[in-house]
Structures are given as structure tokens and as C-alpha cells.
Amino acid sequence: MVIKPGIYLQMRRQAAGLSLRQAAEIGFAALPHRDLDRVERQLALLEQDATHVSRAVIARLQLAYDFSREIYEQLLDHHFAGPGGAEPRLCRRCACSEHDACLIDPASSLPAACRWVAADLCSRCAGPGDDVAEGDAAPARSDETEGDNAPAPDPAPMSDPATLQDEAA
Numbered sequence: 680m681v682i683k684p685g686i687y688l689q690m691r692r693q694a695a696g697l698s699l700r701q702a703a704e705i706g707f708a709a710l711p712h713r714d715l716d717r718v719e720r721q722l723a724l725l726e727q728d729a730t731h732v733s734r735a736v737i738a739r740l741q742l743a744y745d746f747s748r749e750i751y752e753q754l755l756d757h758h759f760a761g762p763g764g765a766e767p768r769l770c771r772r773c774a775c776s777e778h779d780a781c782l783i784d785p786a787s788s789l790p791a792a793c794r795w796v797a798a799d800l801c802s803r804c805a806g807p808g809d810d811v812a813e814g815d816a817a818p819a820r821s822d823e824t825e826g827d828n829a830p831a832p833d834p835a836p837m838s839d840p841a842t843l844q845d846e847a848a
């Protein structure tokens with residue numbers, strides 16, 4: 680199912696736990712004389728697909744919360760031209776994607792990129808009751824992430840005691 684571009688922005692904002700007002704404040708903090716009431720109204724229209732915006736506004740929104748401009752543009756294509764192009768793969772709960780994985784593991788609160796546990800469900804959002812298709816429709820996330828927020832690599836070991844001892848000997 681292809682969601683509307685505005686719904687995508689709304690899902691990503693809600694996944695970040697931000698209100699419209701907070702997104703307006705964070706994204707547009709650098710603009711002097713900004714009218715936050717107006718920004719908030721425009722963001723609400725954006726999420727209803729009642730308006731669409733420039734790359735400059737998208738870049739500001741990305742300061743406030745994490746989403747993929749590429750996914751948004753794919754969804755805009757669908758919105759304006761109808762089906763036919765590639766359909767982005769999104770989590771049905773938080774709308775994360777290969778381009779902007781969730782980066783915190785809710786169990787440990789430690790940084791960890793989520794992975795697919797079903798065709799349209801990520802590991803962060805999967806709960807007890809979810810039909811998780813392990814190893815079937817659930818390929819691991821690609822390492823070829825070309826998004827702007829690639830997950831951090833595994834932390835390297837602090838040091839290797841064996842190597843240190845060799846050097847000291």
C-alpha cells in the first residue's frame with residue numbers, strides 16, 4: 680500500500696514524538712522573525728497534502744525529525760501521477776525505511792538500527808502479537824544504505840589485550 684506523502688511526514692513526525700508546534704520550532708529555529716503560528720498551520724496543510732513544498736522547507740523539517748527526502752519524493756510521484764513507479768518499502772507503524780532506519784533499540788535504549796521483521800514492519804515497532812515472518816519475507820536490511828542517516832557501525836572493541844601485550848614484550 681502506498682501512503683500519501685503528507686501521511687508519511689505525519690508518521691515520521693509522530694515516530695519522533697514531536698507535535699506540529701515542536702517540529703515548527705526546531706526546524707525553523709534559525710529563521711529570525713519567524714511566525715511559528717503560520718509555520719505550524721503550513722505543516723498541518725502539508726500533512727494533509729493540501730500543499731506541497733520546496734526542498735528548502737523539506738531540509739528544515741529534516742532538522743526537526745528524521746525522514747527520507749527520496750521516499751517523500753517517491754510518494755509525491757504516486758500522489759500526482761498515480762501508481763506505476765517503484766513503491767517504497769515502509770514500516771506500517773512508523774514509516775521508517777532503508778533510508779532512515781530507527782536508530783534506538785527500545786529494549787536497551789542503546790543505538791541500534793532496526794531491521795525488517797515482516798514485509799511492512801520494523802523490529803522497533805514489532806510487538807508480541809505481530810505476525811513476524813522470520814527469515815521468510817524478512818531480509819536483513821541492506822548495508823548499501825545511501826540515505827543521509829546511515830546507521831552507525833558496530834562499536835569497535837576498546838582495545839585488544841593480546842596485541843597490547845605483544846607490543847610491550
Ligand SMILES: [Zn+2]
Binds near residue numbers: 775800801802803
Ligand atoms: Zn517501525
Ligand SMILES: [Zn+2]
Binds near residue numbers: 770775
Ligand atoms: Zn524502524
